Amino acid sequence: MPDSRPAIEAIPLIKRRLAELEDSPTDSVASGRRAALWRAQSEAARLDRSVEDLRRYCLGMLRPRRFVKEEDSDYLLGYREGFQLVLQEVRRLESRG
Helix, strand or coil: CCCCCEHHHHHHHHHHHHHHHCCCCCCHHHHHHHHHHHHHHHHHCCCCCEHHHHHHHHHHHHCCCCCCCHHHCHHHHHHHHHHHHHHHHHHHHHHHC
């Protein structure tokens, strides 16, 4: 059953992931992760979004893009990893019930 709780409940979890990246090097992978986490946090902050909406948003961002060789870009690798981190947090939030 889809989770209809407000997505805003995921923001503290996303912020925690962003804080973990503060001490990481400023390479392309870390920059991509930060960008994905910021985008997901922005999406979660919309008052009309549910946790299920946030999940769908992240899954949509993980879809392969046409004409982009993602495997050749460390930034895009980090970007995908960032959305995967958010999906992990969504699962954790859902399991808490």
